[in-house]
Amino acid sequence: MGRTPCCYQKGLRKGAWTAEEDQRLLSYVKQHGEGGWRSLPHKAGLLRCGKSCRLRWANYLRPGIRRGEFSPEEEETIIRLHANLGNRWSTIARHLYRRTDNEVKNYWNTRLKRRVEAEVSKSKDHPIILSKTSNNDDINPIIINSSSLVSCDEDSTSANSDTFSGVTKDCTITSSTTTTSHGVTELLSTTSADVLNQGVPNLATTNASSTISQRCHKNNNALETKLLSESSHVNKSTNSTSSTSTNCICDDHLDHDQVSRSANSTSSASRVLLNKIASKLALINLEKIIGSGGIGVGGVGGGGGGGYSSLESSLASNSTPSVNDNSSTDVVEDLLEEVVETGFSAVCGTSGEELCQQGLEIFDFGDLTLEANNNFLVEKTTAANYYNAKEGDDNTTTSYSLDQLLLTSFPKDCFEDLIGHL
């Protein structure tokens, strides 16, 4: 026996709504407001179940709903968020101006899904090479195959998944002829310290973020030492044709020429892949929720008319709470949820005021725009501007290449610190 439909009742109408029914529903809700859906049909004189009324209102009759063709910007947003979030239509819809989840879902299923799958299929022949061919022939380059990125494991319960946030997923890395699975944190650990050193100053122009970059640098040095040691062991104990994830990861330098060659490709397949990487980076930047004390905030306005979320509006009032303040737990959880959903980067401080005093810059890694030259355009603003943001304020943008973006990862223990606080 199946579950009885929640609104099963003999004599109720189903199927397409008539103009008269719409009018009845519209005028009733105008008069009495939303809610009380179960009793609404009877009161409004409709032979429909409450659920059907709610859906009709939410997806069709509610004032302000935008209908019609999606703009290219909206399409790109859907593709990017879907890569991050999967089929979380209501969440995705919240990032589009006045679109309903149902409409976004339909648009994905009927148009975008096929297009993206076709692009991804094409991209199988265009791997992106992130690591150089070493002088040591035993060390093979890492090749992140585009189809592998697509197959990133979305199941957080996977035995191999990186569990630090519950949302960071495994990526399959193809190295020569072997295929191995890695958490994205591990993947990003391929960033070498000296390259990090070159890149971080671009991102760390303030005291506060310099502190973070120093920590990052320190961690990366330790990581590199460890990996080099492991690599040397592996290279001695395996023959030269075998390839392991370890000897890939320890490679000293990124090959900027190769990265450039891949990143400069103008094929649409490559751009789909770069967008995918951008999406993954948005998740990876969860790790930047860290800090040396309380909690700060990240994210620059919703953009595209998406409006401010509850989190953003609470923060915009310069009232960022301390994590030690129990009354602020909800806000902190909102922050985490927001970061998880959008990929907004977050940085630390104990209050909005303090962040302002530190002159901190806030980068919005959740909303990367892929430029014609295959660089990523990142919105940024100062904490002061963020907290005192007025509608219509423009944020500045900075262009980063793929490898520069890769430098923005931070140690995962920082995130765990924060979880500990909660």
Added chain:
DNA sequence: AACGGATCCAACCGCCTTCCA
């Protein structure tokens, strides 16, 4: 013009979460 397959999308269904008494 008629037919049939493909596509679109509003609406339904059932599970899950949240709310509240």
Added chain:
DNA sequence: TTGGAAGGCGGTTGGATCCGT
């Protein structure tokens, strides 16, 4: 703390429309 009601969400369906033959 608990259980029922209400609401939210995502998967799926089926009728309408489009389009090629």
